[in-house]
Amino acid sequence: MIRVQPEDFDVGAEIERLGEGRHEIGGIVSFVGVVRDGAGGDRIGAMTLEHYPGMTEKKLGEIEAEARRRWALEASLIVHRYGRLEPGERIVLVVTAAAHRQAAFEACEFLVDWLKTKAPFWKLEETSTGPRWVEAHASDDAATKRWVAE
């Protein structure tokens, strides 16, 4: 399941809802991405996430479908926020549930790596020297490619 929204999410409630009544699930893994207050030495006042409505949902759906093709998942959820977020606020939630933990752990890491490089989001940071667009990191590309090589 995919959701793209400006609102915050309740991690506990989301996990509970995903696993409710699903007794074939033996393990649930979650990742929560949070806004940091500093990068490259500058303090970040806040960041604004811009996205491409329509394509975002399409790409997240494709990434989720790919994870479910590769691993035996019983359930999965991606919630990605957009808009202005302050340090400490949650940006993204990825939850994977499977009969066994290994599939849930691996699929969760895969989803986080892939949405970094394939989901059409852009981040504008508010710094002490003015607004600054976050550049894509080569390390994120490498993290994504690792799943292609396998």
Add this chain to the structure above:
Amino acid sequence: MKLLYFAWLRAKIGTSEETIELPADVSTVGHLLEWLKRRGPRFADALKDASVVRVAVNQDYVPWDHPVRPGDEVALFPPVTGG
């Protein structure tokens, strides 16, 4: 054709969305970028370094030699930074 611009490309070009008549000699994404660069200094500046421009046609990432047709939705943006 509908053109969409995101992030600093939107800021540099000065608009987020426009509808254009596709010139007859523009048949690929690469041609489209070359044509856009000739539309004015804002476009020339925003698109001067093609290595930091990504393109989606009808909401799928495409390479420079991908065809473009009237009625397509074409989006230009910097490399994405989700998560």
